[in-house]
Amino acid sequence: MPKTYEPIATTTLGSAQSTVTLSSIPSTYTDLIIISQPKSTATEGIVYIQFNSIGGTSYSSTYVYGSGSSASSGRRTNSGLGVIAENAYATSTAGATTFVTQVFNYANTTTFKTWLSRGNRTDSQGTEAMVGLCRDTSAINSVSFAIGGTTFAAGSVFSIYGIKAA
Amino acid sequence: MSPILGVWASAQQSAFLPGDYESIATAVGTGSSDTITFSSIPQTYTHLEIRGIAQANASLNDYGAVGVRFNSDSGTNYTRHRLTGNGTTAGGAANTSTTFADGGPGAAYLTSGTSTVGTTVISVLDYTSTNKYTTIRALSGTDNNGIGLASLSSGLWLNTNAVTSITLYQQNGNFTDKTTFALYGIKG
Numbered sequence: 001m002p003k004t005y006e007p008i009a010t011t012t013l014g015s016a017q018s019t020v021t022l023s024s025i026p027s028t029y030t031d032l033i034i035i036s037q038p039k040s041t042a043t044e045g046i047v048y049i050q051f052n053s054i055g056g057t058s059y060s061s062t063y064v065y066g067s068g069s070s071a072s073s074g075r076r077t078n079s080g081l082g083v084i085a086e087n088a089y090a091t092s093t094a095g096a097t098t099f100v101t102q103v104f105n106y107a108n109t110t111t112f113k114t115w116l117s118r119g120n121r122t123d124s125q126g127t128e129a130m131v132g133l134c135r136d137t138s139a140i141n142s143v144s145f146a147i148g149g150t151t152f153a154a155g156s157v158f159s160i161y162g163i164k165a166a
Numbered sequence: 167m168s169p170i171l172g173v174w175a176s177a178q179q180s181a182f183l184p185g186d187y188e189s190i191a192t193a194v195g196t197g198s199s200d201t202i203t204f205s206s207i208p209q210t211y212t213h214l215e216i217r218g219i220a221q222a223n224a225s226l227n228d229y230g231a232v233g234v235r236f237n238s239d240s241g242t243n244y245t246r247h248r249l250t251g252n253g254t255t256a257g258g259a260a261n262t263s264t265t266f267a268d269g270g271p272g273a274a275y276l277t278s279g280t281s282t283v284g285t286t287v288i289s290v291l292d293y294t295s296t297n298k299y300t301t302i303r304a305l306s307g308t309d310n311n312g313i314g315l316a317s318l319s320s321g322l323w324l325n326t327n328a329v330t331s332i333t334l335y336q337q338n339g340n341f342t343d344k345t346t347f348a349l350y351g352i353k354g
Binding site for chain 2: 073102112133164166
C-alpha cells in the first residue's frame with residue numbers, strides 16, 4: 001500500500017524571524033496539513049498565512065471562537081494576508097498555542113484555495129475554528145507564515161504533511 | 167510578506183506510520199446529482215475520514231450543509247448538533263429524527279459558475295462496530311469574502327449496523343464538477 005499521509009518537511013526556528021516560508025511544495029498530494037506551534041517574542045501576536053506570493057485583497061475568512069465563557073464569530077474581507085486564527089494568538093509561552101491548518105486541493109487550478117484551521121490557546125484564552133479563502137486559482141507551491149507586530153521566537157515549529165487521495 | 171527568511175528543513179517524523187492512513191476512493195460531482203456515494207467500504211479499518219471540497223449549483227451566493235447517510239438509509243434515523251459562526255454571531259443548534267447526519271454545516275458553496283468552494287473533514291468513528299450507534303464529527307465551512315460559515319458539528323446514526331456505504335447529500339442543488347470528496351481509512 002503506498003503512503004497516503006506523508007511528512008514533507010519540518011522547520012524549527014533557531015532564532016527569531018519575522019516570516020517562515022515552506023517552499024518547493026510538491027504538487028503530488030491532494031491536501032496539505034500544517035501543524036504549527038509558533039511562539040512569539042512579544043506577549044502575543046496574530047499569525048498570518050500567505051500562499052505563493054499572492055497579496056492584494058485576495059484573502060477572507062470566517063471564524064467561530066469560544067473563550068470559555070462565551071462564543072463569538074467574525075470575519076475578514078479583502079485582506080492582503082490570510083489568518084489562521086483570529087483570537088488564538090501565538091504567545092511567548094512555548095507550546096501554549098497549537099494550530100492545525102488544512103489546505104484543500106492546493107494543486108488544482110480550477111478553484112479558489114480554501115483552508116480550515118483550528119487554533120487552541122491554552123494559557124488564557126480559548127479555542128477557535130476558521131475557514132479561509134484565497135481568491136486565486138493558482139496551484140500552491142509555497143506557504144508563508146508571518147506574525148503581527150512582532151517576530152516568531154526561536155523554537156517555533158512548523159510541520160507540513162501531504163495527503164494523497166486515490 | 168517579505169523578506170522570506172524561512173528555513174526548509176528535512177522531513178522528520180510522520181503523523182502516521184505508512185499504511186496506517188490509507189486512501190480508499192475519490193469521487194467527484196457531475197452537476198446532475200445531489201448525492202455522492204462511497205460503496206463497498208472495506209471493513210478493515212478502525213475509523214474513516216472524508217475530506218473534500220464542495221459546490222452546489224444553486225445561484226444563491228450562500229452556503230449549505232453536506233449531509234451524511236449510511237447504508238442508503240434515508241429515514242428519520244439521524245440526529246445532529248452543531249456550533250457555527252457566520253461572521254457576525256455564534257450559535258448552536260440541534261435536530262432529531264432527521265434524514266441525514268451533519269457532514270458539515272456550510273460545507274458546500276451554493277453558486278453558479280464561480281471558483282469558490284466549501285470544505286469539510288468528516289470523521290466516521292468505529293464504523294465497523296455492531297454494538298453501538300455510529301457517530302461522526304466534522305470541521306467544515308465556506309468563506310466567500312463577506313459570506314461565510316465556520317462550523318464544528320457531530321451526528322449520530324441510530325443504527326448498530328456496520329457501515330458499508332456512505333452517501334453525501336446536498337439539499338440545495340446538485341454537486342458541481344468542482345466537488346471532490348476523498349475517503350480514507352485509518353487503522354487502529
